Amino acid sequence: EAEVAQSPRYKITEKSQAVAFWCDPISGHATLYWYRQILGQGPELLVQFQDESVVDDSQLPKDRFSAERLKGVDSTLKIQPAELGDSAMYLCASSFLGDSTDTQYFGPGTRLTVL
Amino acid sequence: GDSVTQMEGPVTLSEEAFLTINCTYTATGYPSLFWYVQYPGEGLQLLLKATKADDKGSNKGFEATYRKETTSFHLEKGSVQVSDSAVYFCALLYSSASKIIFGSGTRLSIRP
Numbered sequence: 313e314a315e316v317a318q319s320p321r322y323k324i325t326e327k328s329q330a331v332a333f334w335c336d337p338i339s340g341h342a343t344l345y346w347y348r349q350i351l352g353q354g355p356e357l358l359v360q361f362q363d364e365s366v367v368d369d370s371q372l373p374k375d376r377f378s379a380e381r382l383k384g385v386d387s388t389l390k391i392q393p394a395e396l397g398d399s400a401m402y403l404c405a406s407s408f409l410g411d412s413t414d415t416q417y418f419g420p421g422t423r424l425t426v427l
Numbered sequence: 428g429d430s431v432t433q434m435e436g437p438v439t440l441s442e443e444a445f446l447t448i449n450c451t452y453t454a455t456g457y458p459s460l461f462w463y464v465q466y467p468g469e470g471l472q473l474l475l476k477a478t479k480a481d482d483k484g485s486n487k488g489f490e491a492t493y494r495k496e497t498t499s500f501h502l503e504k505g506s507v508q509v510s511d512s513a514v515y516f517c518a519l520l521y522s523s524a525s526k527i528i529f530g531s532g533t534r535l536s537i538r539p
Binding site: 316352353354355356357360368403405415416417418419420421 | 431463468469470471472473476516518526527529530531532
């Protein structure tokens with residue numbers, strides 16, 4: 313069964329350093345999402361791509377976070393510089409169409425710890 | 428704004444017990460409603476969904492009915508198993524967008 317791949321699974325970094333996370337969606341899925349899940353809370357959408365275009369980044373802290381999906385397939389989420397409050401699980405999801413009837417499939421996530 | 432509220436955990440039950448996890452929502456329109464499950468060390472998986480009032484979603488013995496009058500979508504299972512131990516998230520999604528709003532999650536632990 314096709315799955316969303318993410319790497320690394322775990323990342324420990326010091327504050328002010330740069331970190332990057334990678335996501336490879338299910339083949340053929342046009343829509344890709346990045347979520348942040350703080351411990352004890354539900355995921356919150358950071359950015360949504362339709363192919364290579366950003367369709368929603370209203371919750372992305374653009375002073376330090378950036379995301380790209382250059383060829384409309386895999387995607388990278390970057391944080392520079394990392395802050396203590398960025399410690400969380402970063403989840404990637406993909407869906408075929410991106411509309412409300414479409415199931416979002418989630419990857420295993422990258423757990424980030426900022427020291 | 429739109430939000431989802433679900434019962435706080437952890438919920439601890441014995442195997443074969445009846446399960447209810449409460450979920451209520453606040454929304455200005457008519458969203459689709461979902462339950463996602465997150466097993467230890469894994470990503471979220473869609474458990475079931477309902478797209479309109481009075482719809483019942485079901486999967487793996489779990490059920491939830493979309494109740495517009497009480498703005499609720501409670502998750503139930505008649506007889507839980509140890510393998511059901513996980514974190515369960517209630518969520519909503521509008522037809523005009525694909526942005527999911529999640530509740531804070533309920534951790535379920537089942538004792539053998």
